[in-house]
Amino acid sequence: MSYPNRSLSHDQYITTAIEAINTERAALTILTEQIDDRFAQACDVILDCTGRVVVTGMGKSGLIGRKIAATFASTGTPAFFMHPGEAGHGDLGMLVKGDVLLAISNSGESDEIRTLLPVVKHLGIPLISISRDQRGMLPSAADIVLTLGHSQEACPLNLAPTSSTTATLALGDALAVALVHARGFTSEDFALSHPAGALGRQLLTRVEDLMHPSSENLPLVNQRALLQEALFTMSNCRLGMTVVTDDDNKVVGVFTDGDLRRGLERGITLNTPVSTVMTTQPRQVNKTMRASDALSLMNENAISQLLVMDEQNHLEAIITVHDLLQAGVK
Structure with a gap:
């Protein structure tokens, strides 16, 4: 498939960039209006978790989920990412009693996650969902429903996940930061999981x-x-x-x-x-x-x-x- 070569002027490129950033900033503002007692409940469930936080999501949600899991793991909350497609073919064995499942789907209707829910329910694993709103299969099945709110994607077609993925990432960061405070996680603790980095050398080397x-x-x-x-x-x-x-x-x-x-x-x-x-x-x-x-x-x-x-x-x-x-x- 070929596309017409329609170049923009430098001013138009800059204007477009600023518009995209402002659109995503607006999505973050909408997200702040969604932070309520549900967020606090999610923090309590993760804090009480005796296993790991298993993050799952398909497509762009999955890419954001990987980052959220990595942030959790490096800030004192044991976590890893489980691909929902592979989970249905054996990787679901990663999920065990004591874990918490954090499932991400902007629409709340991910078919790949849908197939996992009976097993999650059978194991009695707490399910926290992140989606646009409380409608859909995933929020209906979740124990705690975290929502992003309705915002416009920065994509001019309002199709490609842009503002929604930014808001999801911010919500994941917010969870991780809240848990850092709750755990009393210190810079020395951070260094223990980053021994090869500059901070690790600074704090750990005697x-x-x-x-x-x-x-x-x-x-x-x-x-x-x-x-x-x-x-x-x-x-x-x-x-x-x-x-x-x-x-x-x-x-x-x-x-x-x-x-x-x-x-x-x-x-x-x-x-x-x-x-x-x-x-x-x-x-x-x-x-x-x-x-x-x-x-x-x-x-x-x-x-x-x-x-x-x-x-x-x-x-x-x-x-x-x-x-x-x-x-x-x-």
Whole structure:
């Protein structure tokens, strides 16, 4: 099938886009008028669910359903999407007692979902429906009926699901957000389901995951050591610093590349005692600190290393800015 090539001017494209967005915005306004005690009941049913929220829908409703299920799963509500067509050929076994079924059909008359309802009823599984209004096969069978309201599709033919799918997605997001509040879901909880993402690294990675422990022959010199020995130790360990300790092996300072540069300006020699050029009271952290907080501490103090101390205030490890950046910590 071919279509006539009717190009629009740039102004017409922009006008059309704004009209489509405004039409979908109007659909969201209509949706807000549909939020009532039914929404609260749906939240209670999902919150009390001992299994999973199984989301189903056909066509565009199914695509939106996949997104809703993914949002639930990543915000503390176990959920997955079940294709209604495949469910009728065996996948319905995914649905078990203790689950909640969230079925989406704008018209409320999806034939694929219709075939599932006897099994859903037999299993005694709560059914929450999302549709345009309360008319139709699906709302009639549902325990809780959530509605979108009547709105115009952004499609100029008023046929392609556009405004209706936007409203459905917004309603799903609203359910997920309400449940986040109800569960007391935290950013740390979110990170646990997103360990590979930037947020997961920021919230889950601790100093102990990246530090150089004492078993790696940390650069240590006694406070009576000369600069020559401190430089040799620094170069040998390649951490850009040497930790200076007293006779009881307690940390009294650090000698860094920066200390060396400043000392050279004052005319120090290889025979200068390291204690005269070291930085006293170096910045210290414990191994349970978030790596992102350690990086912030380095940036705030314009330093590139931190000492990791144990509960007895003994040196346990060193962590460097290179370790943090290489791990993707920000």
